[in-house]
Amino acid sequence: xxxxxxxxxxxxxxxxxxxxxxxxxxxxxxxxxxxxxxxxxxxxxxxxxxxxxxxxxxxxxxxxxxxxxxxxxxxxxxxxxxxxxxxxxxxxxxxxxxxxxxxxxxxxxxxxxxxxxxxxxxxxxxxxxxxxxxxxxxxxxxxxxxxxxxxxxxxxxxxxxxxxxxxxxxxxxxxxxxxxxxxxxxxxxxxxxxxxxxxxxxxxxxxxxxxxxxxxxxxxxxxxxxxxxxxxxxxxxxxxxxxxxxxxxxxxxxxxxxxxxxxxxxxxxxxxxxxxxxxxxxxxxxxxxxxxxxxxxxxxxxxxxxxxxxxxxxxxxxxxxxxxxxxxxxxxxxxxxxxxxxxxxxxxxxxxxxxxxxxxxxxxxxxxxxxxxxxxxxxxxxxxxxxxxxxxxxxxxxxxxxxxxxxxxxxxxxxxxxxxxxxxxxxxxxxxxxxxxxxxxxxxxxxxxxxxxxxxxxxxxxxxxxxxxxxxxxxxxxxxxxxxxxxxxxxxxxxxxxxxxxxxxxxxxxxxxxxxxxxxxxxxxxxxxxxxxxxxxxxxxxxxxxxxxxxxxxxxxxxxxxxxxxxxxxxxxxxxxxxxxxxxxxxxxxxxxxxxxxxxxxxxxxxxxxxxxxxxxxxxxxxxxxxxxxxxxxxxxxxxxxxxxxxxxxxxxxxxxxxxxxxxxxxxxxxxxxxxxxxxxxx
Amino acid sequence: xxxxxxxxxxxxxxxxxxxxxxxxxxxxxxxxxxxxxxxxxxxxxxxxxxxxxxxxxxxxxxxxxxxxxxxxxxxxxxxxxxxxxxxxxxxxxxxxxxxxxxxxxxxxxxxxxxxxxxxxxxxxxxxxxxxxxxxxxxxxxxxxxxxxxxx
Numbered sequence: 001x002x003x004x005x006x007x008x009x010x011x012x013x014x015x016x017x018x019x020x021x022x023x024x025x026x027x028x029x030x031x032x033x034x035x036x037x038x039x040x041x042x043x044x045x046x047x048x049x050x051x052x053x054x055x056x057x058x059x060x061x062x063x064x065x066x067x068x069x070x071x072x073x074x075x076x077x078x079x080x081x082x083x084x085x086x087x088x089x090x091x092x093x094x095x096x097x098x099x100x101x102x103x104x105x106x107x108x109x110x111x112x113x114x115x116x117x118x119x120x121x122x123x124x125x126x127x128x129x130x131x132x133x134x135x136x137x138x139x140x141x142x143x144x145x146x147x148x149x150x151x152x153x154x155x156x157x158x159x160x161x162x163x164x165x166x167x168x169x170x171x172x173x174x175x176x177x178x179x180x181x182x183x184x185x186x187x188x189x190x191x192x193x194x195x196x197x198x199x200x201x202x203x204x205x206x207x208x209x210x211x212x213x214x215x216x217x218x219x220x221x222x223x224x225x226x227x228x229x230x231x232x233x234x235x236x237x238x239x240x241x242x243x244x245x246x247x248x249x250x251x252x253x254x255x256x257x258x259x260x261x262x263x264x265x266x267x268x269x270x271x272x273x274x275x276x277x278x279x280x281x282x283x284x285x286x287x288x289x290x291x292x293x294x295x296x297x298x299x300x301x302x303x304x305x306x307x308x309x310x311x312x313x314x315x316x317x318x319x320x321x322x323x324x325x326x327x328x329x330x331x332x333x334x335x336x337x338x339x340x341x342x343x344x345x346x347x348x349x350x351x352x353x354x355x356x357x358x359x360x361x362x363x364x365x366x367x368x369x370x371x372x373x374x375x376x377x378x379x380x381x382x383x384x385x386x387x388x389x390x391x392x393x394x395x396x397x398x399x400x401x402x403x404x405x406x407x408x409x410x411x412x413x414x415x416x417x418x419x420x421x422x423x424x425x426x427x428x429x430x431x432x433x434x435x436x437x438x439x440x441x442x443x444x445x446x447x448x449x450x451x452x453x454x455x456x457x458x459x460x461x462x463x464x465x466x467x468x469x470x471x472x473x474x475x476x477x478x479x480x481x482x483x484x485x486x487x488x489x490x491x492x493x494x495x496x497x498x499x500x501x502x503x504x505x506x507x508x509x510x511x512x513x514x515x516x517x518x519x520x521x522x523x524x525x526x527x528x529x530x531x532x533x534x535x536x537x538x539x540x541x542x543x544x545x546x547x548x549x550x551x552x553x554x555x556x557x558x559x560x561x562x563x564x565x566x567x568x569x570x571x572x573x574x575x576x577x578x579x580x581x582x583x584x585x586x587x588x589x590x591x592x593x594x595x596x597x598x599x600x601x602x603x604x605x606x607x608x609x610x611x612x613x614x615x616x617x618x619x620x621x622x623x624x625x626x627x628x629x630x631x632x633x634x635x636x637x638x639x640x641x642x643x644x645x646x647x648x649x650x651x652x653x654x655x656x657x658x659x660x661x662x663x664x665x666x667x668x669x670x671x672x673x674x675x676x677x678x679x680x681x682x683x
Numbered sequence: 684x685x686x687x688x689x690x691x692x693x694x695x696x697x698x699x700x701x702x703x704x705x706x707x708x709x710x711x712x713x714x715x716x717x718x719x720x721x722x723x724x725x726x727x728x729x730x731x732x733x734x735x736x737x738x739x740x741x742x743x744x745x746x747x748x749x750x751x752x753x754x755x756x757x758x759x760x761x762x763x764x765x766x767x768x769x770x771x772x773x774x775x776x777x778x779x780x781x782x783x784x785x786x787x788x789x790x791x792x793x794x795x796x797x798x799x800x801x802x803x804x805x806x807x808x809x810x811x812x813x814x815x816x817x818x819x820x821x822x823x824x825x826x827x828x829x830x831x832x833x834x
Binding site for chain 1: 719
């Protein structure tokens with residue numbers, strides 16, 4: 001590839017990924033709503049863009065496969081094909097191949113992939129029997145599509161058709177093509193309709209009459225028509241009008257149509273009625289169909305984005321923080337000078353830079369959804385492969401994480417989810433025999449807590465067998481038999497993260513390669529996080545990943561301890577209290593207080609952190625009640641300064657692992673404040 | 684003359700008590716005025732704490748204390764030399780940073796037997812310029828990561 005192309009490669013890869021993601025999401029959506037053609041349109045658009053891009057970049061396999069996929073989608077949106085799970089399987093697998101190819105390109109490969117198989121399948125679907133049988137006799141392709149699209153009748157139209165047929169009328173599909181150079185299309189249409197009305201009755205027209213009058217169609221339209229005349233007469237009469245290219249009249253039986261409807265579920269018919277044909281016609285005239293837009297507002301509003309190198313954001317952030325320091329100084333100077341105008345200007349600048357700060361900080365944060373949204377499809381595929389029924393529920397997808405962390409956690413999560421589905425969730429029959437519902441449940445949950453983001457993967461499957469794990473661990477020399485008995489359940493479960501461990505009795509492709517969980521653990525630890533597992537045998541397991549907010553915004557309570565300022569994450573805080581010194585109780589050399597009926601130990605931060613004591617305070621203690629799990633503690637400080645959003649910064653390589661300090665932040669005045677790690681304090 | 688073949692070394696000269704020390708300019712990112720240092724509890728005593736250096740939280744070492752001299756007194760001439768080692772920045776508190784000099788590498792002599800204090804182990808060599816004696820420091824040894832946190 002020449003240099004010119006290379007510079008677009010990155011954009012191509014990113015955009016391809018986005019389009020594929022959109023495809024995936026919409027396909028899943030379509031599976032739930034197989035009759036919603038506007039979703040198909042969305043997918044079609046993504047596929048189309050992808051095709052164009054990959055052809056431009058010279059990735060032929062990619063372009064070919066998308067092209068084939070596009071054909072199928074086109075048939076669907078023209079209602080020539082009905083959406084079925086089998087069809088979706090093939091389309092999904094095509095998307096998967098596309099993803100592989102894009103992946104290969106992004107890794108510097110040539111994006112080639114053996115796609116013959118999928119293309120073959122897609123072609124078969126394209127040619128093959130569609131759920132609504134379009135008759136083989138159709139002469140022109142145009143007629144076929146028009147025919148079927150008008151066959152989406154509502155109940156009323158269907159009744160009229162059937163009654164007309166009973167009264168001896170012939171029912172026809174009439175497709176009329178105007179000449180390319182036809183100037184006053186609406187006028188021609190009017191003339192055609194006049195002829196129609198003279199000979200019979202138009203039941204339905206595609207596009208609708210309104211649209212035809214507004215010339216909102218290409219050169220063809222189709223009507224459903226009842227008449228006592230023969231096909232020949234109709235063609236003759238219509239052809240008499242000038243500037244008509246072609247007329248195709250196809251007789252059909254309304255009873256057949258009714259049968260087809262019978263096979264579809266009823267809701268679709270109602271939907272068809274409500275949408276009053278317009279949704280169906282929107283296939284042809286997407287651009288002007290306001291009803292269509294209101295139905296799918298989400299899909300049509302694309303976010304406008306530009307790509308920015310993350311390094312630039314880093315630089316921006318650091319520069320901004322320098323600005324913040326000067327802002328702090330300015331504020332101080334202005335308060336000393338006591339000049340009204342200066343004061344106002346500085347205040348205004350502070351406000352603006354505050355907003356700016358928020359924007360800059362948020363720019364780096366990406367919702368974890370970026371990673372999560374590929375899971376529904378993966379789970380669907382796994383469930384089908386393993387013949388299990390699985391309901392994946394995702395919570396907290398909006399939780400934000402720094403982009404750098406997001407990029408790394410994908411693979412570990414895939415592994416854990418696969419693990420949960422493969423080893424955790426039982427087969428439907430097993431589940432039935434255990435008295436569980438056939439459908440297994442997998443919860444994927446993300447949330448902020450303390451200085452961390454937690455991601456949990458919980459399943460209601462078989463759980464982990466202590467015995468099996470121990471036997472395996474002993475066999476693989478991970479633990480020695482003598483010490484095994486003294487291990488707690490949790491300690492035993494943690495053994496599955498040891499390298500060379502696989503508890504599945506038979507090795508499957510999904511996750512039983514035995515190299516799994518230790519890799520997960522390593523990856524997460526390399527991110528500065530940790531992973532743990534807990535399980536209830538027979539009831540399910542929960543994997544919990546704790547990730548640091550390497551660069552994340554958290555809310556803290558700033559507190560003063562003597563002359564020093566510390567930040568306590570709000571998420572750890574239950575409440576603040578002022579306690580009289582005489583209310584302190586003593587137990588085993590430990591000062592405690594009675595807090596809402598609970599005995600809460602007091603931790604004097606100035607002792608824990610060796611804060612130089614300059615002045616003793618009076619009879620009252622300022623206490624912040626914090627919790628870790630169900631344990632509580634009261635942190636004694638000297639003053640509450642206030643609540644603030646801060647950027648979490650690491651203390652750097654030299655000062656990693658300072659006791660009970662999880663990081664630092666830079667305050668508005670440019671000074672560094674340390675962030676207290678409450679989890680380390682409560683133990 | 685063989686001047687062209689003599690390799691030169693640019694050094695930053697700074698003062699601690701009454702001695703002059705030097706480190707190669709390539710290891711120095713900047714020299715900052717004294718500013719508020721946030722104390723970090725539970726670390727070695729010679730680590731004064733951290734400062735905000737253009738948005739980066741940077742640890743600060745009291746070099747004098749590290750060398751067994753008295754704790755630094757903060758005066759108007761007190762400076763923080765920001766040194767770069769292994770991609771991490773560390774600040775060194777010095778009494779004054781007064782000079783940038785070019786020295787010829789050949790003039791560097793091995794450290795004399797007795798310099799005094801426990802800084803011997805951090806010394807790379809000495810350079811005599813006229814009456815001045817500059818002590819060249821080995822920063823790697825000064826900032827031993829393992830020593831930063833008291834166990």
